[in-house]
Amino acid sequence: MTDFTGLELAQPLLRAIEGEGYTTPSPIQGKAIPPLMLGRDLLGVAQTGTGKTAAFSLPLLHRLCGGDEGDAGRPLSRQPRALILAPTRELAGQIVDSLKTYSRHMQIRTAVIFGGVSAKPQIKTMNSGVHILVATPGRLLDLMNQGFVQLDKVEYFILDEADRMLDMGFQHDVKKIAAKVPARRQTMLFSATMPKLVQGLANNLLDDPVRVEAAPAATTAEKVEQQVLFVASDNKRNLLSHLLKDQSVERVLVFTRTKHRANRVAKHLVDSGISADAIHGNKAQNARQRALDGFKKGSIRVLVATDIAARGIDVDGVTHVINFELPNEPESYVHRIGRTARAGADGIAISFCDHEERGYLRDIEKTIRQTVTLVEDHPWHAADVATSTAKPPAPGGRGGRGGRGGQPKRQGQPKKHTGQAQNNNSGQKPGNSPGNSQGQKPGQRRRRPQRGRRPTGMAA
Numbered sequence: 176m177t178d179f180t181g182l183e184l185a186q187p188l189l190r191a192i193e194g195e196g197y198t199t200p201s202p203i204q205g206k207a208i209p210p211l212m213l214g215r216d217l218l219g220v221a222q223t224g225t226g227k228t229a230a231f232s233l234p235l236l237h238r239l240c241g242g243d244e245g246d247a248g249r250p251l252s253r254q255p256r257a258l259i260l261a262p263t264r265e266l267a268g269q270i271v272d273s274l275k276t277y278s279r280h281m282q283i284r285t286a287v288i289f290g291g292v293s294a295k296p297q298i299k300t301m302n303s304g305v306h307i308l309v310a311t312p313g314r315l316l317d318l319m320n321q322g323f324v325q326l327d328k329v330e331y332f333i334l335d336e337a338d339r340m341l342d343m344g345f346q347h348d349v350k351k352i353a354a355k356v357p358a359r360r361q362t363m364l365f366s367a368t369m370p371k372l373v374q375g376l377a378n379n380l381l382d383d384p385v386r387v388e389a390a391p392a393a394t395t396a397e398k399v400e401q402q403v404l405f406v407a408s409d410n411k412r413n414l415l416s417h418l419l420k421d422q423s424v425e426r427v428l429v430f431t432r433t434k435h436r437a438n439r440v441a442k443h444l445v446d447s448g449i450s451a452d453a454i455h456g457n458k459a460q461n462a463r464q465r466a467l468d469g470f471k472k473g474s475i476r477v478l479v480a481t482d483i484a485a486r487g488i489d490v491d492g493v494t495h496v497i498n499f500e501l502p503n504e505p506e507s508y509v510h511r512i513g514r515t516a517r518a519g520a521d522g523i524a525i526s527f528c529d530h531e532e533r534g535y536l537r538d539i540e541k542t543i544r545q546t547v548t549l550v551e552d553h554p555w556h557a558a559d560v561a562t563s564t565a566k567p568p569a570p571g572g573r574g575g576r577g578g579r580g581g582q583p584k585r586q587g588q589p590k591k592h593t594g595q596a597q598n599n600n601s602g603q604k605p606g607n608s609p610g611n612s613q614g615q616k617p618g619q620r621r622r623r624p625q626r627g628r629r630p631t632g633m634a635a
Contacts (some may be wrong), residue, residue: 182208187245187280195276201226208234210385211363218377219365221389227275231259231333231363238331238361239306245281250304254322257307257331258356259348260315262340262483264289264460265467267309269489270335276305283307288324290314290459292504298323312340312348319355326355334380335368337364338373338506343483346372366420367513368506398516400523401536403547405560408529411499412443414555418497418525419449419477425494426470429479430511432500440499442478442581444625446633451477454488482507488514492543498526501535505542530563552623 178198179189182205191280193473195224200208201222202423211234215634236256239247247256260265271287278285286305288297290313297314308315308324318324332353334340340349362381366373377384406414418424432436434455444451452466452475469475471490480488482502493515508526515522526547540546551558 176450177208182233183212184233185242185245185281187240188233188236188277191277191279194279195412201230201389202296203227203387204230204233206387206389207231207271208333210331210387211235212237213359214238214361216361216381216384217363218381218384219363219389220367220369220387221365222509225389227335227365227389228270229277231335231365232274232277235307235331235333236281236283239283240281243402247281247283247306250284250306251328252304253301254306254328255308255324255326256328256597257311257333258326258329258352259307259333259335259354260312260340261309261335261446262311262343262345264291266309268464269475270309274309288314288318290317294318300613306606308497312352316351319352323442326352327357329356329360329361330354331361332380333365334376336364336365337376338368338370339483339510341372341376342504346376349376350379367510370506385576398521399512400521401526401545401547402523402550403511403526403528404550404553405557406527406529406553406555407560408531408558409556410555411527411529412440414527414553415440415442415476415497415499416447416449417554419444420539420593425474425476425493426490426492427495427497428488428490428493428511429477429497429499430502431481432502434481436482436500437479441477444477444479449477451479453479455481482510490514494522496522496524498524501526501528501532503535505539508539509543523584528560529557530560530565533560533563533565550563 179192182200183194184437202217203225207217207219207227207230209229215432217231219227219230219231239256243248259267261270267287267289271285274283276284284305285307286297286300287309288294288301289311295312295319298318299583301308301318309323319326321565334349364377364381364386365374381635396475403415419427429440431440431496434453434457437453437455441451441453452469454463455467458466466475466478467488468488470478478488479499496512496515498508498511502511512524515524526536536547549561
């Protein structure tokens with residue numbers, strides 16, 4: 176099988192795919208679509224940017240419409256036939272956009288509901304009837320409790336980015352929602368990482384699932400060039416401005432651990448004459464969407480984001496991801512750098528590491544099973560970070576939850592899982608990788624051996 180025609184998808188879907196210019200399935204699509212077309216449950220382990228949205232959307236649309244007819248029948252008021260759960264508003268919106276693109280030649284009604292905006296338009300849409308509902312758990316439960324959404328007709332149940340959904344504290348919400356979905360259904364669960372908590376959820380929800388992987392769990396995107404720069408905390412903003420003087424650092428996603436820091440970094444960049452904006456859970460939905468649209472169109476060069484708010488950011492051409500602050504969870508590092516080098520493109524991930532974050536870097540390198548290249552050629556290099564024994568800072572804000580309009584406290588939130596670190600088999604100490612050169616400048620690529628061209632896949 177070398178192209179989408181070999182997957183036996185309905186003709187309306189093939190027309191839409193062809194219209195988007197896609198011909199060859201990505202690895203996750205090639206592995207996931209055949210068993211899903213047969214009605215099997217599926218556990219998919221895939222990083223962002225691998226095409227997993229199309230991997231579940233295409234077979235879902237095919238089965239809903241019964242093949243080439245392209246008609247899913249009359250939608251029922253408040254009773255969707257398919258339910259897709261996503262952790263954030265941004266990701267939910269991206270999924271709906273993809274579904275509408277692929278179903279443009281089909282009679283399918285799709286809706287999205289999430290918190291942070293008025294529920295009235297969402298209730299009106301549900302009353303008029305939809306085939307596919309994409310939702311964040313918090314707002315979905317709210318509308319279920321009010322009787323505006325009923326799940327007794329759901330035939331297809333999909334959880335996307337399940338690891339982040341549980342990390343955000345939605346474990347109990349997901350269980351409540353799953354309990355309302357008929358036992359006789361097709362279930363799909365996708366996750367970039369597979370900690371024990373996610374595996375336990377999969378065991379409870381899936382029936383004899385097929386497991387497919389686009390890349391081993393906790394591995395990083397193959398084509399992402401990873402660099403780390405040792406710098407004192409007080410010099411990070413100066414270093415960021417310095418890197419952005421290079422015009423090849425073209426479209427940049429900057430990550431911070433907290434919402435407050437995201438605001439401060441964005442303000443610093445704007446004050447320095449760099450077009451930038453911040454996106455996080457405390458911002459109103461219209462402000463978040465305005466920032467995201469500006470980043471997509473290129474009017475904003477730098478988007479500063481927290482981990483949670485960044486889920487669902489699917490923007491082509493992100494040249495650089497900069498970790499202004501290292502995440503305290505190694506899996507978050509994998510998610511972050513996966514925002515560049517999407518759909519087979521190259522990308523660069525640069526991490527700033529101060530004295531208190533040295534332990535975070537060690538955990539990341541153990542989890543991804545490789546040493547991140549140390550680059551010393553910058554004005555604020557802090558050599559003593561390499562031997563720092565300072566304790567990491569206490570965990571800060573979590574970047575917003577993306578579910579309900581408000582954020583009530585939840586009892587019994589699951590503990591964060593950072594996964595079991597694996598030994599670094601390289602035999603090298605952090606910062607001493609073969610590609611580590613004092614002459615290499617931040618943001619520059621190392622030369623690589625020539626590789627064969629890889630088939631073009633679909634990244635949606």
